[in-house]
Amino acid sequence: KQEVTQIPAALSVPEGENLVLNCSFTDSAIYNLQWFRQDPGKGLTSLLLIQSSQREQTSGRLNASLDKSSGRSTLYIAASQPGDSATYLCAVDSGGSNYKLTFGKGTLLTVNP
Amino acid sequence: DTAVSQTPKYLVTQMGNDKSIKCEQNLGHDTMYWYKQDSKKFLKIMFSYNNKELIINETVPNRFSPKSPDKAHLNLHINSLELGDSAVYFCASSQAAIYGYTFGSGTRLTVV
Numbered sequence: 001k002q003e004v005t006q007i008p009a010a011l012s013v014p015e016g017e018n019l020v021l022n023c024s025f026t027d028s029a030i031y032n033l034q035w036f037r038q039d040p041g042k043g044l045t046s047l048l049l050i051q052s053s054q055r056e057q058t059s060g061r062l063n064a065s066l067d068k069s070s071g072r073s074t075l076y077i078a079a080s081q082p083g084d085s086a087t088y089l090c091a092v093d094s095g096g097s098n099y100k101l102t103f104g105k106g107t108l109l110t111v112n113p
Numbered sequence: 114d115t116a117v118s119q120t121p122k123y124l125v126t127q128m129g130n131d132k133s134i135k136c137e138q139n140l141g142h143d144t145m146y147w148y149k150q151d152s153k154k155f156l157k158i159m160f161s162y163n164n165k166e167l168i169i170n171e172t173v174p175n176r177f178s179p180k181s182p183d184k185a186h187l188n189l190h191i192n193s194l195e196l197g198d199s200a201v202y203f204c205a206s207s208q209a210a211i212y213g214y215t216f217g218s219g220t221r222l223t224v225v
Contacts, residue, residue, distance in 0.1 A: 034213050043203065043218035051211065087154065091214075099144065099207065100169055101214055103156040 002027045002094050006104035013080055014112050021075040021107045023090030028071050031095030035064050035075050038087045038106070047088075048075070080111045116140050117217040119204050125223045126194055134189045134220045136204030142215070143208055144168070145187035147179060150201040150219070159202075162187050194224045 003026045013019050023033070032051045036044040048057045048064040050073070056065040063076040077084060087108050091101040117138045126132050138145060146169075147159040161169040162181040176192045191198060204217040 032211065032213065036216070041221075044216040046213055046215065049213040089156070091156075093214075100146070100158045100161060101148075101156075101205075102158075105153070105155050 002030075002092060002102045004090055004092050004102050004104035006088075006090050006107050008107060009105065010108040010110075012110040012112065015080060015082060017080050017111075018076070018078050019080055019109070021077070021088050021090075021109070023073040023075070023104055025071045025073075025092045025102075027094060028068050029094065030068060031093045031099070033064075033066055033073050034091045034093070034101065035062075035073075036089040036091060038089060040086075044089065077109075080109075082111045082113050084111050085109055116215050117204055117206055119202075119217040119220050121220060122218065123221050123223075125225065128194055128196060128224055130194050131190070131192045132194060132222070133191070134202055134204075134222070136187045136189070136217060138185055138204075138206040138215070140206055140215060141185075141208065142206035143184055144206060145181065145184070146205040146207075146214070147187065147189050148203040148205060148216075150203060152200070156203070160187075160189075191222075194222075196224050198222060199224045 007022045034049045035047040050066045061078040087106040089106045090104045144163045146161045150156045159173045160179045165181045178190045181187045201219045203219045207214045
């Protein structure tokens, strides 16, 4: 059974700082991994999708890496801004006959002006 | 031009009532899902449908009954609502998971 863990559970940083959010998963036989952002009371916004054959994906100030063999992914946010404050969720699709996402519990990020 | 839309956004109801949540996607995806986000914000899959066929049913009480009239719609009907059903329910869709998943904005269900 796939389990996804995100560390830290909460993170508070000053504006402008570079930061890393961590995600680990127990079963390395994944199909892909997706990072989402959730603002309070809102839905999920997809940030980056990494296929199992890829090592990283980049979008603007965001960079996500994947090390499937060690069961780890990181989300790097450069030059953080107050607007980046949200909960960041890591989700793994283990593929197989029944595609579905297994989520971590998220990292609550607060960027202080 | 919303990709995955859910209605209603908020739902407050009394214990014992029956309620439905509707979901529609205009992305042409074959697979749709219902996820539940509990009070601790943990997201967990409930059901998935592929081309109107039930694929995943994750040990959800049979008071919950999904219905897919066509591949663009997946509705969730809940009978005899209980306090513990209070949560945010998210609909999602995908087209060959290689392209990832798209989520709706959620329905906050409060049972009083």
